[in-house]
Amino acid sequence: MTEPAAHRPRSLSGIQATSDSLHLGNYIGALQQFVEQQDTHDAFFFIANQHAITVDQDPAELRARTLRTAAQFIGAGLDPARSTIFVQSHIPAHNQLGWVLECTTGLGEAQRMTQFKDKSAKNEHVSLGLLTYPALMAADILLYQTDVVPVGEDQRQHLELTRNLAERFNHRYGKAFTVPEPQILKATAKIYDLQDPTAKMSKSAKTPAGRIDILDEPKALAKKIKSAVTDAGTEIAFDREAKPGVSNLLTIYSSLSGRPVEEIVAEFEGRMYGHLKVALAELAVEALTPLRERTLELLDDPAELERVLHRGADAAEAVAGTTIADVYDKVGFLRR
Ligand code: ATP
Ligand code: MG
Secondary structure, three states: OOOOHHHOOEEEEEEEOOOOOOEHHHHHHHHHHHHHHOOOOEEEEEEEHHHHOOOOOOHHHHHHHHHHHHHHHHHOOOOOOOEEEEEHHHOOHHHHHHHHHHOOOOHHHHHOOHHHHHHHHHOOOOOHHHHHHHHHHHHHHHOOOOOEEEOOHHHHHHHHHHHHHHHHHHHHHOOOOOOOEEEOOHHHOOOEOOOOOOOEOOOOOOOHHHOOEOOOOHHHHHHHHHOOOOOOOOOOOOEOOOEHHHHHHHHHHHHHHOOOHHHHHHHOOOOOHHHHHHHHHHHHHHHHHHHHHHHHHHHOOHHHHHHHHHHHHHHHHHHHHHHHHHHHHHHOOOOO
């Protein structure tokens, strides 16, 4: 018999609604872990539409992308009966706690976040929200008394801040929060851009050529993999420093096939980069086609998706409501 979900450690994570399709980095670094955790954890996964507006978004596009992201969660294997799937803005307690945590965070602390530095350098107009985003992210996590947060490497620093804020608050006002642990899988925590294998694959990257979107048409997907930048030399070997391009392809191959990198390197011994690309293109098409088809099918029935998100919001609100009531009492807000 499986253990009731409520007795398991709680897992929570989110993905921003910032593109029409998630990319392979989101899938391998985050979503695949979400799917695994729904059998071992009390799982909460949300679509971060509020984080999305830290940079400019078109309203109609943001609404559509919120549903598209939900469809991809389910298309990739999240089961609404086993995971609580919800939209960040449906739960006002994220903002309520976000404000309290903004007042718990030092200005210098927020300014030190490398993601803030990177994204503010890329955008002409830098919103205050881009700076305070990590406090809202801490609220997303701490509201749910989360034990583990499955994320990619780029979120490590934000998770560290979340832990510090939880400890700081608990110390000052009495225990309100579980201090969460990040779950960052070493091998797959950072998938790189296929055209620039030293940069993270990103939804907000300038050109889509180096990004594999999980909803790419099979032909386009295969083409992108076949035109991936590789390295000097001819030998297929895993070496992040000397062969970043090939190492990235090997990481993706390993993750999609569930086989260790060494085994793949051995299989391709004496063969050329082109062989690896052709095999990977085939594997990726095979792995992503069912996901893509399920997602497109789900998108044909937006009313059903909205019902799933509505039920998710009800379940999430029950947990979040308890935490925010306790936090409001602890900071000294007069009850209504
Ligand atoms: P944006 O460019 O809009 O920030 P993003 O591609 O970074 O988009 P997010 O929604 O910010 O995607 O991140 C969702 C999850 O995917 C996070 O857990 C993040 O760590 C993970 N992730 C993002 N990019 C990668 C990547 N290249 N490799 C592994 N994990 C990644
Ligand atoms: Mg990001």
